Amino acid sequence: MLSLYGAGIGKGIAIGRAFIVNRPEFDIPQYSLREEEVDAEVDRFQAAIDATRDQLRQIESDIPHDAPPESKSFIDAYLLMLQDPLIAEQPVETIREQHCNAEWALSRHSESLVNAFDQMQDEYLREKKNDVRQITNRVQHNLLKIPQHQLEAGMEQLENRVVISHELSPADTVQFKNQKILAFVTDLGGPISHTAILARSLNIPAVLGLHGATRYVQHNELVIVDGKRGTIVVDPDDGVLAKYRERRQFVFKRKQQLGELKDSLPLTRDGQKIILLANVELPEDLEAAQRSNAQGVGLYRTEYLFMNRAEPPSEQEQFRAYSKVVSRMGAPVTIRTLDLGADKQVDGGRGEAPTNPALGLRAVRLCLREPALFRPQLRAVLRASALGPTQIMIPMVSSLNELDQVLDMIAETKEELRHDGEKFDDKVPIGGMVEVPAAAVAADLFAHKLDFLSIGTNDLIQYTLAIDRIDDAVNYLYDPLHPSVLRLIKLTIDAGASAGIPVTMCGEMAGDARYTKLLLGLGLRIFSMDSVSLLEVKKKVLEADLRILPDKINEIMQLADSNTIRDRVVALEDL
């Protein structure tokens, strides 16, 4: 028995026999040709290009009709790249000029293409290097007469198997779409790879980036894949197997029960409408949000666009990302402006590291200091607002003066866009995140200037209790049920109500079903959370009764001791 760890996708557990899908490894041979061999070599190269084209067309025609349209466009793009003179013609010139073999000529050109794409500023273009690699590898396989992978023999072998591979390309994953695969395990790849997206869309567990998976697992060996913990157990002993079977059954039942709630409206027992929204980071998260029937996006984090790169993304790149989310969601999307600093530093952060980043130049403070960073984002967000209901959310507001500056800047940006003839929603609601105690205490003052408030509990708790959650020495003091935290939440909700503006909560507390009834009793009506938690929270909403809860909560608000509060919050479950 052997346990291995990687990045877990999906919450389920799969138990099945391994099917190793190995793209056979190959070395690129290098040899010289005699003058009279050159024509035949060129023919051999062109035959390999033709064979690759036929294989891709075959894959294309095998795509099931109900597959997402992106599947087909992946293959279309591959076909076009395959016919590109840089891949289909230039190696021929190299073969003729240098009398070298086709594999060598192709690999020289593909390497220089990969390098050229790798140096592009634009993230989208940089990613094209993988496409180049995958296409030219397909041609190499045909040149060397080695199969693309053993599956050419027949995909149905994959039914009820755990697919284990070094990595999977979009063309592979398209082919896997209509097989009844139990789980994926790969050596490479992470939570935003094609394989992860595929696993999510098939609703099966996966463990990715598990280096060495293809080395340690034998074909046909029994494997347990635990998506939630990101582990696989190879050749488990009977005790472990029994335990996992039990857990699989439990997870399955629970999923089934929650699944039944998917289409029911989030109404409390006394008929009050509650709104459940999704937090989204990558455009790919949208699919999960829609699958769980989220009524909109309450927090679209934009930091991922800015991370792991030297230069910030252009207005256009940002516009592309935001407009995709806004137009696909078909329900209101709240875009949070850049929240960098503190635990999320941009690459090549300028200057010295601040002594206390959480209290330093971060989020909106950083944005006001660096208009060159902030303005393109505001322009991109406003332009996206022309394509569907959009809200702008400002993180970490702490002073009214600062808020005025942001509002002025948004007004100026609108003026600029009007001047440029760009479309946007002039009435786009602007909200602020309440995550600094100063904003919660004076929430009424902020509420008058804003269209909505959103409580960010993670930072609010950290700032209120002066605790760094990642500091092991103090994190035991991190307590969402501390009376001070509860009071600040209540102050904010009440301030919103008296100003007549909506109050949302988008921190982790909103997605923690243990606190749903407490928050409902405090007056919260809009919850935004990771899509995976949505059905569990909905279950609590359906059980809640707002004719009883507020009184119970008022009693809890009088209590001083966190442990007593915790017991009383747990007792709310039995109401």
Added chain:
Amino acid sequence: MIKQNIRVSNKLGLHARAATKLVREASAYECEILLRREGQQVDAKSIMGIMMLAASEGTELEIVLNGTDEKLALDSILDLFEKRFGEEE
């Protein structure tokens, strides 16, 4: 041989979709079609070449055509640019 300046006026620039359309159109003609930008020169029949130009909205390009059907090719390519590659506003 004809040379002419053109400006990328569609919002998304010569990225994936517009590049694809341009390559399909250019490939329909016999003549050689090159795009130039600040010393960089690529084949308009090469999807990867065009992507490597990274021409975003507002970029000025020079198009150079050489061959018997160069006039026809220029007209249809100019038309594509003017219609912003069919992108919605």
